[in-house]
Amino acid sequence: MALNGMVGISNSSRYTHLAIRKAPAVLILIFLLLPGVFSHAAPGNHPSKTAPSTMPSTNVILFIGDGMDEHQITMARNYLYGADGAFAMEQMPVRSSVQVHTLREDNPNQFRYVADSANTASTLATGLLTSKGRISTSAVKNINQETILEAAQKKSYRTGLVSTASLTDATPAAFATHTSHRNCRTTKNMSVINRSVGKTQQCALDLKSHGGSGSIAEQLATANIEVLLGGGMTPFNQPVENHDKGQPHILDMALNQGYLLINQAEELSITGYTSKLLGLFANKHLPVEWRGEKNQLAEKITTDNKGNAVFPTPFSCTTNPHHQGIPTLAQMTEQAIQLLSHNNQQGFFLMVEGASIDKQAHRRNPCGQIGELRAFDQAVAIGRQFAQQQPNTLIIVTADHGQAGQIVPLPESYQAASKAVHMAQYPAGHYAVLKTLSGELMAVNYATNSSPQGKWEMHTGTNVPAYMEGPGLDGVPALIDQRDINQLMRRHLKLH
Amino acid sequence: MALNGMVGISNSSRYTHLAIRKAPAVLILIFLLLPGVFSHAAPGNHPSKTAPSTMPSTNVILFIGDGMDEHQITMARNYLYGADGAFAMEQMPVRSSVQVHTLREDNPNQFRYVADSANTASTLATGLLTSKGRISTSAVKNINQETILEAAQKKSYRTGLVSTASLTDATPAAFATHTSHRNCRTTKNMSVINRSVGKTQQCALDLKSHGGSGSIAEQLATANIEVLLGGGMTPFNQPVENHDKGQPHILDMALNQGYLLINQAEELSITGYTSKLLGLFANKHLPVEWRGEKNQLAEKITTDNKGNAVFPTPFSCTTNPHHQGIPTLAQMTEQAIQLLSHNNQQGFFLMVEGASIDKQAHRRNPCGQIGELRAFDQAVAIGRQFAQQQPNTLIIVTADHGQAGQIVPLPESYQAASKAVHMAQYPAGHYAVLKTLSGELMAVNYATNSSPQGKWEMHTGTNVPAYMEGPGLDGVPALIDQRDINQLMRRHLKLH
Numbered sequence: 001m002a003l004n005g006m007v008g009i010s011n012s013s014r015y016t017h018l019a020i021r022k023a024p025a026v027l028i029l030i031f032l033l034l035p036g037v038f039s040h041a042a043p044g045n046h047p048s049k050t051a052p053s054t055m056p057s058t059n060v061i062l063f064i065g066d067g068m069d070e071h072q073i074t075m076a077r078n079y080l081y082g083a084d085g086a087f088a089m090e091q092m093p094v095r096s097s098v099q100v101h102t103l104r105e106d107n108p109n110q111f112r113y114v115a116d117s118a119n120t121a122s123t124l125a126t127g128l129l130t131s132k133g134r135i136s137t138s139a140v141k142n143i144n145q146e147t148i149l150e151a152a153q154k155k156s157y158r159t160g161l162v163s164t165a166s167l168t169d170a171t172p173a174a175f176a177t178h179t180s181h182r183n184c185r186t187t188k189n190m191s192v193i194n195r196s197v198g199k200t201q202q203c204a205l206d207l208k209s210h211g212g213s214g215s216i217a218e219q220l221a222t223a224n225i226e227v228l229l230g231g232g233m234t235p236f237n238q239p240v241e242n243h244d245k246g247q248p249h250i251l252d253m254a255l256n257q258g259y260l261l262i263n264q265a266e267e268l269s270i271t272g273y274t275s276k277l278l279g280l281f282a283n284k285h286l287p288v289e290w291r292g293e294k295n296q297l298a299e300k301i302t303t304d305n306k307g308n309a310v311f312p313t314p315f316s317c318t319t320n321p322h323h324q325g326i327p328t329l330a331q332m333t334e335q336a337i338q339l340l341s342h343n344n345q346q347g348f349f350l351m352v353e354g355a356s357i358d359k360q361a362h363r364r365n366p367c368g369q370i371g372e373l374r375a376f377d378q379a380v381a382i383g384r385q386f387a388q389q390q391p392n393t394l395i396i397v398t399a400d401h402g403q404a405g406q407i408v409p410l411p412e413s414y415q416a417a418s419k420a421v422h423m424a425q426y427p428a429g430h431y432a433v434l435k436t437l438s439g440e441l442m443a444v445n446y447a448t449n450s451s452p453q454g455k456w457e458m459h460t461g462t463n464v465p466a467y468m469e470g471p472g473l474d475g476v477p478a479l480i481d482q483r484d485i486n487q488l489m490r491r492h493l494k495l496h
Numbered sequence: 497m498a499l500n501g502m503v504g505i506s507n508s509s510r511y512t513h514l515a516i517r518k519a520p521a522v523l524i525l526i527f528l529l530l531p532g533v534f535s536h537a538a539p540g541n542h543p544s545k546t547a548p549s550t551m552p553s554t555n556v557i558l559f560i561g562d563g564m565d566e567h568q569i570t571m572a573r574n575y576l577y578g579a580d581g582a583f584a585m586e587q588m589p590v591r592s593s594v595q596v597h598t599l600r601e602d603n604p605n606q607f608r609y610v611a612d613s614a615n616t617a618s619t620l621a622t623g624l625l626t627s628k629g630r631i632s633t634s635a636v637k638n639i640n641q642e643t644i645l646e647a648a649q650k651k652s653y654r655t656g657l658v659s660t661a662s663l664t665d666a667t668p669a670a671f672a673t674h675t676s677h678r679n680c681r682t683t684k685n686m687s688v689i690n691r692s693v694g695k696t697q698q699c700a701l702d703l704k705s706h707g708g709s710g711s712i713a714e715q716l717a718t719a720n721i722e723v724l725l726g727g728g729m730t731p732f733n734q735p736v737e738n739h740d741k742g743q744p745h746i747l748d749m750a751l752n753q754g755y756l757l758i759n760q761a762e763e764l765s766i767t768g769y770t771s772k773l774l775g776l777f778a779n780k781h782l783p784v785e786w787r788g789e790k791n792q793l794a795e796k797i798t799t800d801n802k803g804n805a806v807f808p809t810p811f812s813c814t815t816n817p818h819h820q821g822i823p824t825l826a827q828m829t830e831q832a833i834q835l836l837s838h839n840n841q842q843g844f845f846l847m848v849e850g851a852s853i854d855k856q857a858h859r860r861n862p863c864g865q866i867g868e869l870r871a872f873d874q875a876v877a878i879g880r881q882f883a884q885q886q887p888n889t890l891i892i893v894t895a896d897h898g899q900a901g902q903i904v905p906l907p908e909s910y911q912a913a914s915k916a917v918h919m920a921q922y923p924a925g926h927y928a929v930l931k932t933l934s935g936e937l938m939a940v941n942y943a944t945n946s947s948p949q950g951k952w953e954m955h956t957g958t959n960v961p962a963y964m965e966g967p968g969l970d971g972v973p974a975l976i977d978q979r980d981i982n983q984l985m986r987r988h989l990k991l992h
Contacts, residue, residue, distance in 0.1 A: 069566070070565070071567070071898070071956070071959075074595075074957060074958045075957075078609050083595065083607040084977070090975040091974070093973075093974065095593060097566065097591060099579065101579050110936050112906070113574050114904060114906075406957075407609050407957025408954055408957070425945050426945070426946055427944050427954075428924035428926075428944075428946040429925065440608075440609070443610075447923065448923050448924075449922070449924070450922055450923065451922075458904055458905050460567070460902045461570060461903025462902070463567075467974055475589075477587070478586055478590065478963055479586040
C-alpha cells in the first residue's frame with residue numbers, strides 16, 4: 001500500500017527515454033558547440049547532464065499543466081499505469097488544492113467561475129488577479145503588472161520559458177509580456193477590432209505607437225530571457241511594428257539581441273553553452289506526442305433502428321507521426337536547466353508548460369491529452385532529478401484551470417441500466433472507450449459543448465492540484481490560490 | 497493571501513447554527529433523561545457539550561462525503577463562500593489525493609474505473625478491494641471481510657454510524673455488515689433474483705438459512721454499535737428472517753439488544769446518556785436541507801425558432817420545507833460524539849456520512865447537492881471542535897467516488913462563441929445557472945447520462961480528496977488509496 005512504498009515505485013522504469021530521431025540537421029545559424037560540456041543526447045539517460053554545478057544556487061521551476069485538473073490526471077494515470085499507478089509529480093511530498101480566480105472585465109469587483117489560460121497564467125506570474133484574456137495587465141485599466149520572471153531578472157537570476165505551445169501563447173507570454181488580450185501576438189492584427197471583448201481589451205491599445213508595450217512576440221524577443229524553447233516560428237516571422245526602420249522581422253530583433261536560433265530537435269542535444277537560446281520547433285504549437293488509433297476522437301453515441309445506443313468501438317493510443325523530429329518537453333526542459341544552471345551561482349527561474357493537455361481536451365482527443373500529460377510528467381521528472389542535486393530548488397507543479405474530460409461508466413453499465421428502466425440511457429456529449437495499457441477498458445466523456453465543430457469543449461471551474469518539493473514548504477495549507485504560488489516562488493527567490 | 501491567513505478565516509461565522517425546530521415530541525419509547533449531563537440543544541452554540549472527558553482517549557472520526565470530489569467541493573464553496581472561501585474541512589492541515597479502486601466481479605484481477613458507494617465504503621471499512629455493489633465481502637467468493645468497526649469493538653472501543661441516508665444504505669452498511677450486494681437490506685426481497693448482477697451477488701446467498709449473515713438491517717440491529725443515527729425506519733420495520741420464532745420485526749431485535757429508539761430531532765438534544773441509541777428520523781433517506789427556488793433542477797437547454805440556444809433562468813437555493821423536524825448531520829454528529837466519548841477512557845470509532853451530496857448530484861439538483869455539502873462540512877466542524885479538546889483524535893474527511901457536476905462557462909460565453917463561429921454552441925447534458933450568495937453567477941452542467949428519467953447522472957472516476965488532522969500524519973504521501981485510509985485509522989487505534 002502507498003504508505004509503505006506503493007507510490008514510491010520508481011517512475012524511471014515507466015518512461016520510455018526517446019532517442020533523438022533522425023531528422024535534417026541543418027541549423028539556421030551557426031552556433032556554439034562545446035562538446036566537452038554538453039555531449040549527451042537523450043534526457044534522463046545521462047545523469048551527468050544534470051550534475052550539480054560547483055556553486056550553490058537558488059532555483060525555481062514552475063511546471064504548468066494546462067487544463068490538468070484532478071480528473072484529467074486520473075484519466076491519464078489509469079491509461080498509462082493502471083489503478084495503482086503514480087506520476088512523478090504525484091510522488092512529490094506536498095500536495096495542495098488551488099483556487100482559480102477570474103475577475104470580470106465589466107465589473108472587476110466580481111468573479112467569474114471559469115478561467116482561461118491568460119488570466120490564470122498572469123496570476124501565477126504576477127501574484128495579482130485579472131480578467132479573461134489578459135496577459136499580465138490589470139483588468140479594465142490595462143496597467144502592466146510585474147512578473148516573477150521580470151523581478152528575478154532584476155536580481156540577476158537567469159530565466160527561461162519552455163512550452164509545447166507557440167511561445168506567444170497565453171501561458172509563456174504571461175511571464176514576460178503585457179497586453180490587454182492574448183490575441184495581440186504580432187503587430188499584424190493588432191489594429192483589427194476584437195469583437196469578442198469590450199473596448200478595454202483591444203490590441204490597438206498595446207501598440208507601441210499608442211504608448212503600449214507592443215506585440216507579444218516583440219516583447220518576448222527583447223525580454224532578455226536566456227532560454228526560450230517551444231513552437232511559434234510563424235509569429236516570430238512577422239514584421240515588427242516599426243518595420244520600415246530596418247528591423248523587418250521579429251526574428252531579426254531576437255538575433256540582434258544575441259539569441260542563437262535553433263529549430264531542430266538534434267540541435268538541442270548538440271548545442272553547447274550559449275548565453276541566449278531561442279528554439280522554435282514548429283510554425284505554431286508543437287505537434288502532440290500521441291493520438292488515437294486511426295486518429296479516433298471521442299464521438300457522439302448513435303442509436304440503431306430500434307433506438308438502442310450504439311457505443312463507439314474501444315481503441316488504444318498510438319504515437320503521432322507528426323511529432324517526428326520534434327523535441328519532447330523533457331528534452332527541452334533538460335536543455336533549459338543545463339543552460340540556466342551552467343556556471344550560475346545566483347540561480348534561475350524556469351517555467352515549463354505542457355500546453356496541449358488542454359488543447360487536446362478541447363478537441364475531445366483523449367489520447368492526445370494522455371500523451372501530453374505523460375510528456376509533461378516526464379519533464380517534471382527531469383526537474384526533480386535536478387532538484388535532488390541542487391537542493392535549494394523549489395519545484396511547483398500545477399495547472400491553470402480545469403478541463404472537460406470525465407471518466408464515466410462503461411457502455412455495459414448504461415446498457416444494464418437501460419434494461420432496468422426500459423429506456424435508452426447513455427452519456428450526453430462525446431464519448432470514447434479506451435483500451436488502457438494494462439488491458440482494462442476506461443470510458444471518457446466530454447460534454448461541456450454540444451457543438452460538433454468550432455471551439456469544441458470548454459474549460460471547467462474546478463480547483464486544480466499543486467504538487468511541491470523543495471525548501472520552505474512547511475505549513476503550506478490544504479487550500480491555497482494561484483497568488484499563493486507566486487508568493488511561494490518569490491519568497492524562495494527572495495524577491496520581496 | 498492564504499499563506500498569511502486567507503484560508504484561516506474562521507468558519508464559525510459562516511455557519512447558521514440551526515435551532516431545533518418545533519415538532520411532535522412524542523417518543524416511541526421511554527428513554528433515559530439526564531438533563532444535568534445533556535441540557536443543550538443546538539450544535540456548536542454550546543462548547544460545553546464537547547467538553548473534554550476527564551480521561552484520555554484514542555478516537556477516530558471518519559467523515560465520508562458521498563460523491564464529494566474536488567469539482568463538487570468547488571461548486572459548493574463558490575456558491576456559499578465565493579471565490580476566496582474555504583470549508584472547515586479545507587482548513588485541516590493534511591491534504592492528499594485518493595485513488596479509488598473497483599475490482600471486476602467477473603474478473604477480480606482487473607479494475608473498473610468507476611466505483612459505487614458499496615465497494616468503496618467496503619474498502620474504507622476493511623482495507624481490502626472488492627467489486628461493485630458488495631458490502632464488505634470479497635469479490636466472487638463472497639467471504640466476509642472484517643471491518644475497522646468490528647476490529648475496534650474487539651479492543652473495547654465504542655462505535656457509531658451516522659448518516660443522512662437510510663442506515664441500511666451502502667456506506668453505513670459496509671462498516672458493520674456483510675452481504676454480496678447492497679440491495680440485501682431486509683429479508684423481504686432477498687430471495688428475489690437480482691437480474692442486474694451475476695450469480696455470485698445474489699442476496700439469497702446471504703440468507704441465514706443459507707449460511708449467510710442475514711439482511712443488512714438484521715446485521716445492523718445486532719452489531720452492538722453504541723450509536724446509530726440516520727434514516728431507514730422502513731427497513732427496520734420489516735420482518736426478520738425467522739419471523740415465526742417470536743421476533744416479528746427487525747426493530748424488535750434492536751430493542752431486545754438494548755437500544756433506545758428515537759425518531760424526532762428534539763429527542764436528540766434531550767436524550768441523556770444511554771449505552772445504545774438508535775435514531776431513525778425518516779422512513780428512508782433523510783430529506784435534504786436545501787433545494788432550488790421553485791424546486792428548479794438543471795435542465796436541458798432548448799432552442800428558439802431561430803435555432804438559438806435558450807438557457808435556463810438563473811436561480812438561488814432555498815431551504816427545503818421537508819427537512820423541517822429532521823436533525824442536521826451536525827446535530828447527529830454532536831450527539832454521537834457525546835455518547836461515544838462520555839466516561840470513555842478507551843476511545844471510539846465513528847463514521848459520519850453526508851450521503852445526499854451524491855444522491856442530489858444523481859438528480860441534477862445543484863442546490864440539493866450544495867446544501868448537503870454545507871451540512872456535511874458543518875458536521876466536520878463539530879468533529880474538529882472535539883479534536884481540539886481531545887488531541888488524540890484522528891479526523892479523516894474523504895469521499896467515496898466522483899460525481900457528475902461540472903462548473904462550466906456562463907451562457908454569455910456560449911453565446912459569444914456562437915456569434916464567432918456562426919452556429920449554436922451550448923453544453924450537452926443538463927444545465928443550471930445559480931445566483932451565488934455573493935451575487936455572482938455560476939453555471940453547472942451534468943452530462944454523464946442523457947436520459948431524462950431513471951437513474952439520471954452516473955458516478956465518475958476521478959480521484960477524490962482526503963483532508964486529515966490529528967497525530968501520526970507526518971509523511972502522508974500526496975497520492976494514497978482508500979486502503980491507506982483504513983490503515984491510517986487502524987494504526988491510530990492500534991488495531992494491528
